Amino acid sequence: MVSRTKYAPIEQDEQLNKRLTHSGLRVTPQRQHVHEILMTKMDHPTADQVFLRAKESMPEISMATVYNCLDALVKCEMVKQVNLDRGATRYCPNMKPHSHFYCDECGSVYDILQTISPDQAKFKLPRGFKLQNIDTNIHGLCPDCSAKAKQSAN
Amino acid sequence: MVSRTKYAPIEQDEQLNKRLTHSGLRVTPQRQHVHEILMTKMDHPTADQVFLRAKESMPEISMATVYNCLDALVKCEMVKQVNLDRGATRYCPNMKPHSHFYCDECGSVYDILQTISPDQAKFKLPRGFKLQNIDTNIHGLCPDCSAKAKQSAN
């Protein structure tokens, strides 16, 4: 097997390994590596971007494995999928409660460390619906695009 | 040209025609037809599902045109795109403020006639961010899947 310490410091993985195991999933160097990539640059990359970054230090890794790893990380609740527009799904390793800000102009995504709790929202769901969590996406303009819009407005 | 009244009652289209024109887009039978399909069964269909339904009474319509029409409807703000999972984008013609309930089990989508207003949310965005709207997606189990889950739990 591939030396796993080549890819991620042991300590960072404790939580990950525990969660994978707890979900009946196996701990593999690829899964650790994909998770580390997400943690290193928390910029909500697509599967393709993760693949490119992963290959840098693990050239043998395949796209299918990247998807498999991302799915495993989502299943064991170490990563969230983020779907904001018609483009590819993005992946977010920030599991603290937060919302996403999506710039409708340039497509960049930012974490906003604030959420709507089910209590706060007081959603009245019809009978039978079971609420698990609320996913809040803020649309607007990022500072860059906002500045550009202001410029062209004069 | 194709008889347009074959596809949608005139009255329903007033608003649509006004909006298309106002956005510098043209009124075409295809756009009216696609809009009517969305209004008839507000079940958040994918582009592919819209295509299949559209063909029933307009057999010549093409997939490219369906995408074009959906884009036009989104641009003139008669329809919203809904992205909830890795699958295809869905389309929603309900322009009243509302949220979406997504069943994580079966993937069905329901409108919830309630939203989080920017005021209510009190989002503190970092300097420079311009908030345009908040998009709230409630994840959980629909009544059917919730009932099934309860059954298998005993």
Add this chain to the structure above:
DNA sequence: ATGACTGCAAATACTTTGCACATGT
């Protein structure tokens, strides 16, 4: 030892594009 995971390649699903012709304004 065994089932789960990986890598590869091929298949499928989703979306966009180029172009000739038609149509809305």
Add this chain to the structure above:
DNA sequence: ACATGTGCAAAGTATTTGCAGTCAT
């Protein structure tokens, strides 16, 4: 009249699948 929209086919992305071999437990 002329730009915009349509239909077709082909190309481009995004994601999934089948399978032989490998690895985690």
